Amino acid sequence: MRFGFLSEGTTPRGMTHHHRLHEVIREAELCEETGWDFWGTSEQHFAPGATIAAPETLYGAVAMRTSRIKLRFMSILMLKFNHPIKVANHLATVDILSHGRVELCTARSNNVKTLDPFEVDPSDTRAQWREGLEVTVKALTEFPMEHHGEFYKIPPIEVTPRLYREELFPIWVVTISPETHTIAGNMGLGAITNDSYLGWDHLGELIGLYRDACKTPDPIAQYPVNTALCFCPLTSHCAATREAAVEESRHDVTRFFRSTYDMYDQLDQRSGFEGINEIRKMKEHENDPLALAEFTPTIMIGTPDDLVERIKRLEAMGVDEIVLRIDDLGVSQHLKAIELIGKYVIPEFRGPNAIRRQSMWGDYGVEKPRFLT
Template sequence: MKISLFYEFPLPRPWTEDDEHQLFQHGLDEVEAADKAGFSTVWLTEHHFLEEYCHSTAPEMFLAAASQRTKDIRLGFGVMHLPPAINHPARIAERVATLDHLSNGRVEYGTGEGSSVAELGGFNIDPADKRAQWEEALEVSIRCMVEEPFSGFKGAHVDMPARNVIPKPLQKPHPPVWVACTRPASVQMAAQKAIGALSFAYTGPEALKERVKGYYDEFEAAGMPVTPAINPNILAIGGDLSMMVARTDDEALKRLGIGGGFFSFGIMHYYLTGMHVPGRTKVWERYQQAVAEDPTLAYGPGRGAIGSPNTVREFLRSYEASGVDEIILLLNPRSHEGTMESIEIMGREILPEFIERDAKAVAEKNRRLEPIIEKVEARRRPSNAPVFDETYNFGGLPTGRGGKFTAGEIPEAMAEINEGRVKAAQAEKAAREAAS
């Protein structure tokens, strides 16, 4: 089992002027330390307008910065929102491919539909359309990464003419593809499409064992690839997967404070029960009140990788026994200094044994899946992408509705450039004549 980290960049109020700046700088320090410690991947979510709960609104920016301070740790979008109003699929392809080059081929392409009223409503997306938008955008973004040129697409939600989208990713044909799965049905859907399942697990390793089995059973029985490269993997995130490691259980609890349950509380607030006034509602204050009424909302040992090395080691082994390929440990509001020491302890005392066993498990899994993958690949349907029209071209000045010319600045700029070129040539000629 691989062990990774997950960032939402929560930032509880009250805020000081430097808080957001410090949040990202601390994150970069932690990811650099995690790379040295041997964590598999750093996954970074994308959310919009979810103040206090998640300030990770431009994951590609942070991951690009992290790519320059790390060497081995993989960089995961966990996840990028695919509705075109949030991220156009061509722009997704460009950003994923660029990050893949900057990181020397370490990108994991996690995808999702979006769920909250804050986000779907903020971008005027009808929730009834979000699955269809995800499906269209996934196809188009992958085709933009692999086709030279992309031959065009006309769907209900994405309409794009032929263009050669550049750059192409370093990983060929494209980085591994994942989808966020919040319930068993979506895990089944991921297996059917032969892509990775970013599975939210809220009920512990025993229930996860059944979910893992269900994924691989469905992959074998009904997997039909929708991307050029398949990705038969399932990982677990959420629920009882917060992290804080110290020399003792008590010290770990002290450094985590009450923050361990903020992820789950934030989900309840923004997705289920909370009524939110932008820029006014105090989410952390509400969480503190809830913890005061029910202290079990704040996670401790047994409800996360929280405690001494021995406590955390046994906790992680219980998840390893579920058969899951990877778990992602959440970094909720906590002590930055404590997190840096946690990462160091994990790398020195905990991760090595899991890394060693994972290498053997991956080799065995590859042998076991080899005949299954052959069956899955045999179900692959021919691409329905249109053949590129070799006579197609574009050019000239853009015009608007009714043929109205709308880019007068271009000829004006070109005229200015030409005038400058002519004057420079005349000056050069005059200088030569004067010299002779």
């Protein structure tokens, strides 16, 4: 099991973007110090609070402040406003600055608040994503490269800079719908998945679709086949007690559920969204994080023991990676959660035999508080 940290740079009311972006860099540094495998941000446009609109710039800063942790672009939008050659330029530059630590996850966006201002037809996003990915890979692996497709017609050109490494980095795609899980597996791409608040059984069905499709991968360009399945809880938090974890993250759980519900409701009105009725049933629990977490793995809050239990359940279902979105709780809570997970959760999957299981204080009738940071 590999562990990743996801930030969207959510900036609370009253704070400057300057302060929040520098906090995000501090969070990345602590992730490296405490043993996380990868760190990253999603690409966000016009989202309330979320501020990572130019991830390639932020990644350059993080690359210079870290030395080991992988830097995964969590959702580069492969749409026409992100020209794939520019995407290749950004990726190669960060790969050079980080000495070969870049990883890539692509996305096509289902948020009309992003699609409308950039004049993107929702019905074209899958085709734009597919061709954009193909062009980006060509730009990184072929020298010179050329392409003649529906959206891009590129004569023979030499794209620079080149990657730091010889081999291309692994590539994932954000997968929400059953169809996209099958497409990802068929194309030999890793998948970053989520149950979309539709529950554990729904997630199991998605995993089954992806694993079946991975049996006969057929890449569309010269990228290495990647069958790593990553699960991303949209709201995560870890504290020394369950009560603290719930209270410290309650606003984020409720806000994220409401905003996701609103996004899918708008999408359903535009082009339909399978599962919208199931999400509507959950609205009566929108203010109760534990009730929501009981139904959906997309909310992962609690003590280190709680997280270990849920991650082991995901591992048994066939999940290879977990990427925890910990954001909008205040930087002090973010840093505490990063440290708790690094000390008490990740070791359960790395070296369980090295963990101290007994307490010498119990012999004296004194129980030392658990999960100290």
